Amino acid sequence: MNAVRALVAAAAVCVALVLQVTFFPHLAWDGIVPNVCLLVVVGAALTRGPEFAAVLGFVAGLTLDLAPPADHVAGRWALALVVVGYVAGRVRRDSQPGAGTVLATVAASSFIGTSVFALSGLVLREPAIGFGELLEVVLLGVVWDVLLTPLVLPPVMAMFRRLEPDRSLA
């Protein structure tokens, strides 16, 4: 992983995070916003594979855990996004993934990400949330992420692809 690529990836995560906490709450439904950081990690996974995406997921998750106004136990989003980056990276194929594959990957990643986060909360005995509400948050999160995919994923994937001129060396 060269320095430029790491810097660009980190910058993308920072922009995603700031948008997620300042802009999207204005459009949120019951406080549920699209998880832009997760979309960036999925974009990295589909272009660069599981290893890069898992590392980026760790960085993005840790930032999400530490940046205000987060107040949960740090490391929970990091764990969720490491899993997302790894799983989404396994989908990557040699050919460019089609729109259907990208949407399915985003939906599955969003479901896995929010679920892993919620499960880690259960293990750490963070305040219990009812199952019905949990399901509502997870499913609405999936809908949001899929809706935002056409806007976020193409530029993110194009960016990561440009930073990787020779794919066979990846």
Add this chain to the structure above:
Amino acid sequence: MSRRERRWRGPLHDQQRPSRGLLVALVLACLTVMSLDSLSASPIDPARRAVGEVFGPAEVASAGAVRPFTAVPRWFRSRDSMQQDLLDLQAENSDLRSKVATQDYDRNRLEEYDGLTAAAKSLGYSLVPARVVGLGPSQSFSRTVTIDAGSDAGVHPDLTVVNNDGLVGRVLRVTRSTATVLLIVDADSVVGGRVGRSMEVGFLHGRGVLGHDGRLDLELVDDTAVPAKHDTVVTWGSEGGGPYVAGVPVGRITTVYSSLRETAQRAVIDPYVDFGALDLVGVVVPTGTSSDRSVIEPDGGLR
């Protein structure tokens, strides 16, 4: 399913296999961070503060850039002058409503143990005005917001945050230019509450839900006291005014439960504050706090 999996995995055999060691290392790192942060004196807090110092100003700037656009629909709805009238009326309305809401409580205080001066003092606070710049996502299952006033503005942890309508929450941690506020609807939040009419005390627990279902549960300490519907609940306040100052209106009782098996009475509170549309808030600070902005004094003036 298995066929699709095989199809997905197929090309990976030609490529380098993803390293399991890396995945294990990252997961272990996450678990380490989690266990460190679960300690009572968390070694993660300095890191949290450092990240906050970087992201706080970025959030303030971004919220400032977004605000004109979110205000566009409001601007179109009425002309400038009407908009001003509307704001004035809204302010007057919430002022009157909070007066009505605390009336019972105030009268009881006066009758029971306080002179006029003490009551006036307890209801007049200095406020540091601030705007909400960032909201935590519901996917994180905690209800916290970032406000654009930090230690430079005289804000420090465990201060009460209010708005026109009533109690918003308390300050959890600060950076130089921002502060993180725990909303009272968070599932972690416990507020000492007092029913204005009967002066019964109890505890208000958040449910962790925003929007129209954003309710609080009131559990009264005295199990013989039955709270009445539509009664107002105000904060009880603790020694030294921290984390919650006394007498701030919280909400209205909408439903009362009493079960034989439970020892305490339970009531559901509808908060006065609309947590889905938080914008301008005030942080209650001791009079005479030095701040980087104008502080609203108890008499309504600016300093």
